[in-house]
Amino acid sequence: MVMASKLIGVIGAGMCDDSIATIAENVGREIAKRGAILICGGLGGVMQAAARGANKEGGTTIGILPGSRREDANPYIDIAILSAMGHARNAIIAQSSDALIAVNGEYGTLSEIALSLKMGKTVVVLESKWKIDGVIVAKDAREAVEIVFGKISVR
Amino acid sequence: MVMASKLIGVIGAGMCDDSIATIAENVGREIAKRGAILICGGLGGVMQAAARGANKEGGTTIGILPGSRREDANPYIDIAILSAMGHARNAIIAQSSDALIAVNGEYGTLSEIALSLKMGKTVVVLESKWKIDGVIVAKDAREAVEIVFGKISVR
Amino acid sequence: MVMASKLIGVIGAGMCDDSIATIAENVGREIAKRGAILICGGLGGVMQAAARGANKEGGTTIGILPGSRREDANPYIDIAILSAMGHARNAIIAQSSDALIAVNGEYGTLSEIALSLKMGKTVVVLESKWKIDGVIVAKDAREAVEIVFGKISVR
Amino acid sequence: MVMASKLIGVIGAGMCDDSIATIAENVGREIAKRGAILICGGLGGVMQAAARGANKEGGTTIGILPGSRREDANPYIDIAILSAMGHARNAIIAQSSDALIAVNGEYGTLSEIALSLKMGKTVVVLESKWKIDGVIVAKDAREAVEIVFGKISVR
Numbered sequence: 001m002v003m004a005s006k007l008i009g010v011i012g013a014g015m016c017d018d019s020i021a022t023i024a025e026n027v028g029r030e031i032a033k034r035g036a037i038l039i040c041g042g043l044g045g046v047m048q049a050a051a052r053g054a055n056k057e058g059g060t061t062i063g064i065l066p067g068s069r070r071e072d073a074n075p076y077i078d079i080a081i082l083s084a085m086g087h088a089r090n091a092i093i094a095q096s097s098d099a100l101i102a103v104n105g106e107y108g109t110l111s112e113i114a115l116s117l118k119m120g121k122t123v124v125v126l127e128s129k130w131k132i133d134g135v136i137v138a139k140d141a142r143e144a145v146e147i148v149f150g151k152i153s154v155r
Numbered sequence: 156m157v158m159a160s161k162l163i164g165v166i167g168a169g170m171c172d173d174s175i176a177t178i179a180e181n182v183g184r185e186i187a188k189r190g191a192i193l194i195c196g197g198l199g200g201v202m203q204a205a206a207r208g209a210n211k212e213g214g215t216t217i218g219i220l221p222g223s224r225r226e227d228a229n230p231y232i233d234i235a236i237l238s239a240m241g242h243a244r245n246a247i248i249a250q251s252s253d254a255l256i257a258v259n260g261e262y263g264t265l266s267e268i269a270l271s272l273k274m275g276k277t278v279v280v281l282e283s284k285w286k287i288d289g290v291i292v293a294k295d296a297r298e299a300v301e302i303v304f305g306k307i308s309v310r
Numbered sequence: 311m312v313m314a315s316k317l318i319g320v321i322g323a324g325m326c327d328d329s330i331a332t333i334a335e336n337v338g339r340e341i342a343k344r345g346a347i348l349i350c351g352g353l354g355g356v357m358q359a360a361a362r363g364a365n366k367e368g369g370t371t372i373g374i375l376p377g378s379r380r381e382d383a384n385p386y387i388d389i390a391i392l393s394a395m396g397h398a399r400n401a402i403i404a405q406s407s408d409a410l411i412a413v414n415g416e417y418g419t420l421s422e423i424a425l426s427l428k429m430g431k432t433v434v435v436l437e438s439k440w441k442i443d444g445v446i447v448a449k450d451a452r453e454a455v456e457i458v459f460g461k462i463s464v465r
Numbered sequence: 466m467v468m469a470s471k472l473i474g475v476i477g478a479g480m481c482d483d484s485i486a487t488i489a490e491n492v493g494r495e496i497a498k499r500g501a502i503l504i505c506g507g508l509g510g511v512m513q514a515a516a517r518g519a520n521k522e523g524g525t526t527i528g529i530l531p532g533s534r535r536e537d538a539n540p541y542i543d544i545a546i547l548s549a550m551g552h553a554r555n556a557i558i559a560q561s562s563d564a565l566i567a568v569n570g571e572y573g574t575l576s577e578i579a580l581s582l583k584m585g586k587t588v589v590v591l592e593s594k595w596k597i598d599g600v601i602v603a604k605d606a607r608e609a610v611e612i613v614f615g616k617i618s619v620r
Contacts, residue, residue, distance in 0.1 A: 036235065063235065068250050068274075068396070079162070079192065079217065081236055082250040085395035087580050088380070088556040095237040095552075097222050110597070111579035112196070115552050118572035119223075130597065132575070223551070240550035241533070242313040242405075242425050262428035265442070269421035270397050283443065287420070317544070347544065372544065378560050383495050389472070389502065389527065391546055392560040405547040429533075438538075 006036040006152055009097030012046025013106040020046060023126055024103045025053035027142030032059025034149055039097055042073045042080055051076035052142045064089050091115055099148040103127060122151040161191040161307055167201025171209050175201060176273055178281055179258045180208035181296030187214025189207040189304055194252055197228045201258045206231035211280060246270055254303040271282030275304040316462055318344040319407030322356025323416040330356060333436055334413045335363035336451030342369025344459055349407055356413045361386035374399050401425055407456045409458040412438060432461040433454055471501040471617055477511025478571040485511060489568045492516035492555055497524025498612055504562055507538045507545055528616030530618045539558035542580030556580055564613045570594060582597050589617040
């Protein structure tokens with residue numbers, strides 16, 4: 001049972017190169033080490049690397065999938081929520097997260113950053129290609145997670 | 156970590172009398188005893204009683220809430236997914252469940268039974284007020300959970 | 311421009327036999343004759359027959375499609391809203407309708423009837439296979455539409 | 466009946482100053498003049514100004530509202546679709562539009578731009594505060610609408 005755990009969203013593209021995957025995995029590790037649950041889109045790339053990191057540290061991972069098949073979840077997802085609503089599931093990830101960390105990312109990630117900011121959530125970005133007012137830029141995975149936990153513990 | 160666990164949906168009204176609550180709590184207990192995760196709408200009544208039952212047996216509970224506030228989840232929900240999409244969240248519960256158990260219920264429950272059947276899921280009902288072809292009628296909580304696990308283990 | 315028009319939902323299965331199609335087409339005709347907009351799921355069967363009826367009388371038809379492709383709309387849909395959220399779109403049809411008429415139908419229809427009743431909408435059924443408290447049973451298309459307009463004009 | 470009409474999305478913030486409203490109104494006018502249907506979020510600010518523009522030219526306007534009450538639609542919305550799913554409705558607007566024009570905008574608009582690009586839609590921006598690769602920058606309402614119609618007529 002994981003009652004009262006914080007949910008930290010990790011968002012990023014479904015495909016990524018090794019250097020981005022390493023950052024995402026470290027983000028996942030740091031989240032799990034601090035006892036929070038990782039929530040993400042449940043697919044590959046950044047989502048899979050982050051879930052793998054959390055998994056290695058014994059953390060719990062939730063994937064809010066766009067489709068209707070559990071098999072589409074990456075192998076590090078403990079709990080697959082099958083939204084069957086495509087991109088609209090991005091709003092559920094944003095809403096359900098206490099705070100979010102975006103690792104690099106494509107348009108889907110940008111939509112999630114924007115929705116999260118719209119909802120008043122803390123959004124920390126790593127290796128972002130866009131300049132969006134309101135996000136907090138971190139230099140590495142550890143700093144990103146520290147910022148996030150600093151913000152959510154205040155509330 | 157709860158990898159590969161089955162998700163069993165428990166559906167029912169947000170308010171219920173004591174006898175229905177007792178049935179729902181027993182359903183929750185039986186689900187947790189068998190190592191499955193309970194997924195529900197996260198609110199009161201049947202949802203709360205079922206989550207309480209699972210909680211007492213050390214199980215994990217997920218609530219797919221209609222709103223955007225974690226505080227609306229009943230106190231036995233471990234993981235609150237904030238859909239912020241009202242009744243449309245019923246489709247997510249149905250889709251995410253390996254099988255579902257309906258305990259009594261009002262119109263919201265009926266919509267969820269129908270959606271689940273539409274998706275080809277096993278639906279077991281307890282104390283149902285409607286006659287719907289395709290559901291399986293059980294006489295008590297234990298039988299309902301046994302039927303559900305019999306069905307999903309076959310697949 | 312169609313300002314202030316009422317939206318009448320017509321719900322039913324995506325496949326149906328000729329006698330059901332005839333009823334659905336008459337429902338669509340009667341809705342259009344009274345100057346209301348027909349809203350439906352946009353696909354085949356009852357949805358197509360109803361939209362065809364409205365179309366023949368010069369009415370406007372809206373389809374809230376489950377998918378993401380306009381080509382999936384039946385040829386009598388004037389405005390296709392692409393929800394890309396599968397069965398969750400049923401909640402949008404129910405919510406957007408001033409009142410609904412169900413013609414026969416399968417599980418999807420049942421979910422929509424239940425959601426509509428949950429939202430407090432008037433639901434008139436024709437050739438229904440279920441007995442659901444709260445719906446109004448009509449004997450033919452004309453009576454169904456008359457009941458619906460009687461109810462919504464009162465408000 | 467409006468069969469085969471193109472749907473052009475106009476996105477922007479729910480509050481805006483007069484100069485932005487003027488641009489949005491002109492965008493709405495130009496869309497209606499070309500016989501397309503305007504689709505938007507149905508609320509105030511840019512959405513209202515654009516719908517007013519289309520309305521003045523005799524065009525049809527659709528609002529995909531975040532809530533469940535028709536009264537929340539601005540007075541220039543002909544057809545109000547009540548999504549009752551908050552920000553997730555942004556995905557429906559993006560998906561349903563043949564192409565989109567963003568006028569200025571806040572985070573909600575940014576999420577919609579990103580979703581639209583993710584879906585491969587043409588997005589033309591006016592008075593945008595962000596630099597997003599993939600959008601087309603227009604200098605005024607007329608140019609924005611001309612670009613949009615140039616793109617969708619090619620397909």
